[in-house]
Amino acid sequence: MTVRTRFAPSPTGYMHIGGMRTALFNWLFARHNGGKFILRIDDTDQQRNLDAALGPILDAFRWLGLDWDEGPEVGGDHGPYFQSQRGEFYKRAVTQLLESGAAYQDFETPDEIKVQREAAQAEKRTYLSSRVSLQLSPAERANKAAAGDAHVIRLLVDRQRKVSVEDHVRGHVEWDCGLMADPVICRSDGSPLYNFATVVDDIALQISHVIRAEEHLTNTAVQLLIYDALGAKTPEFAHIPFVAAPGTTKKLSKREIGKYRNNPQFKKLFDIADQILPAIGQSVSDAMNPVMVSFYEEVGFLPEAVLNALSRLGWSYDDKTENMPLDFVVQNFSLERVVKGPAGLDCDKLLAYQEHWMGQLPLEQKVEQCLPYLVKAKRISEPVDAAARAFVARLVTALGERLKLFGDIVQYSEYFVADDILEYDEKAFDKRLTQDPAACGLLRGFRDRLAGAEPFDAATLESLLNAYVTERGVGLGAVIHALRVAVTGKAAGPGMFDCLALVGRERCVSRIDRALQRVN
């Protein structure tokens, strides 16, 4: 049997990180088994602007490198891949169900149903469909329908039976149909409901394994009944746990984004974004936040890191392997090793994966991916010339492991701005310069040596400063902090001599002068 899995997003204008994990597991399962991964767009309600709503979703797949064998843009033998274009399939299926007696026209009004539901609730009794429309004779039904009486189509549930599924992660799950209301499969306007359309499509697309989030587990009962009524073979099911908000067991939701800011485990991600996004003309908002996949791309995560984190959310290879490239996960993925409990998005772990994969990346690629950030932050101008690129390469090298996200590069403005607008960390300036006259004196003396340093590289500068402090009978610590604050404005950063070499002779001297003047 050919494995065929699918992911069926509705075009919402963004890709949810939890949905991405579900998509990833579908993709992994298909690839592991040499099967097909299909993208189907559940746009049942007429979408106003489909392209705008679908674009970000496809972009997320492309960014992570998850390809689809059938679906939008690539087509396939089982199309169309948009539910809005599959009306004929649903119509045909409804007719079949009506003719076989597996479904019926229900002329009761929504209000009548509501009253019945409330009555059942008040009596603490399970609500069941009244099925009064079933009392009508075929002729009466036809007349009513012909007269235009509004009606929905309901599946006629066999109350004597039970339905069950052997779920690949939950095991045996069973429901008593005697407790089930007859589900509506078509609205009064004739359009199909989700549970029905999904089954019709999954049959037509020959989906072999339905891998979806746990929230759909309850839907499975109804869907199983529909497969049966349609005379179709049921696919295999796997209900994976949903991705929860960090540190919770509640489903991660875009609606709660305001609350997440106060979530201690989510905080790191928000803080990172606050430091990076404003510099490139963005900010954390309803349109750009950690619930969305594009957020991670925007602040400069590596696809490898996000993929690694998502893979490990609810799945593990063994008791110690953490860093895994995608092809390794493909080779070893199995539904049997998916956990049952909901998994909170682990921000710290995500950052740790990012550090790992960033560490694997060659310098050239780091530079390549940092450049767009510097351009957007107006630190360098476009087109980027060879000199700028070479300078950024030196900076990235000096930064080393301090550069965790590509977006981090925008925080090192001191290597790009003019000397007279260099900003100081005031606390550091006060402590290292204003409150330390001795350091200022040493700095003044070293300034002249710097002016004559040749060549102006890290090694030369290091021996120069060492010779200077030895001469003065002090330790490095007596002047180096003041030097750093004067030249970079900051209390911390890459190695002191790398900083000096990066800033260059002219600017170093000019900045020291400015700082010394500022003290007085």
Add this chain to the structure above:
RNA sequence: GGCCCCAUCGUCUAGCCCGGUCCAGGACAUUGGAUUUUCAGUCCAAGAACAGGGGUUCAAAUCCCCUUGGGGUCACCA
């Protein structure tokens, strides 16, 4: 409320199906120490969990039952 699902360190998880090798392993995070001109890193170390209660058994994180807690779902949404 009905139905369904879930429950191991702060977090992600291993172990559970096939009881003993688990006074529960790893990673991340945290704390302490070492290294370094700062920060980051690196190295070393430490603390940190089987939700509770009953069984079954020579033996239970592992099997059974109950309780508690958490979550999902109950639409002419997807």
